[in-house]
Amino acid sequence: MGRWEPDARGRLERAALELYGERGFEQTTVAEIAGRAGLTERTFFRHFADKREVLFAGSTVLRDRIVGAVAGAPASATPIDAIAAGLDAVAGVFSLEQREHARQRHGVIAANAELRERELIKMASYSAALADALRKRGVGEPAASLTAEIGIAVVRIAFERWLDEANDRDYRELLRESLHELRAVTAAE
């Protein structure tokens, strides 16, 4: 890994988000990101495949942790409870300290069509991974795919509310509220 750079990855991420926000994703080069972080391009490429991956690098790790928690839910858990356990397992990542970073990232992605598509593909891959985890628990189709899609809908609502500047709600609490709301709106009369 060459010479030790204290928190090189974090510095690159912060520098990239700043530059994407200031001048747009398209207009920013890897050389500029490395320069802003006080590091070399070589160091950048030790951490990220390209400038797009700075925005998506964490997502595979997150997905694997969610899937692991779905798999590890008690055998007696219903499909939606297994998904809830998975989503809850990573809720701690979205702390209030992370929120400004998440907001910046959200703004950069919203401003660029290619990144919006990449984000939608990411969510679709989460949904597919959740459905797969449920099938491995013995859940049939279409229940597995449907529950996975519903899980993604729940996350989307909770996440949007969490990003909202108008409140300082805890993400885990918003997630649980969103799941609770789900049961309320789908309950028969």
Place this chain on the structure above:
Amino acid sequence: MGRWEPDARGRLERAALELYGERGFEQTTVAEIAGRAGLTERTFFRHFADKREVLFAGSTVLRDRIVGAVAGAPASATPIDAIAAGLDAVAGVFSLEQREHARQRHGVIAANAELRERELIKMASYSAALADALRKRGVGEPAASLTAEIGIAVVRIAFERWLDEANDRDYRELLRESLHELRAVTAAE
């Protein structure tokens, strides 16, 4: 509207889908679509703004019909029942005769990143319109947005199953099954 062309719109749609499938969306010109349909470019532009809109022209009409049916659901209907009434109101559009057309369209969109994004934006606009229709019925947030997202998830599952060559199920029946499944997977123990 100039000289009468019997079913000009339908002929243009079929010609466009054929050509998009044969040589790709990018590689097809409006002149070629008009030529294949035995019509002029001028006629094409009387019906569609551009070659992309051939694939999305029906979606606003469909969305407005769904929203109308949500608004017209009995005041006593729960949010999810109002959404179900909206989705059911347009289910007749997806007849078995329409399925080959829908499959072709699905294949063309899947093969092109710009079209995939346009389709995802269309689904997001459906979700926003459904949430708005629910708020007008007095449903609060986040219940309105969540129920709308769930409605879209239900449609997506039903639609994918309907497109599946392995069965010849009726779309309305698949939609109802998907809604039924939704209640089953979200029910408390």
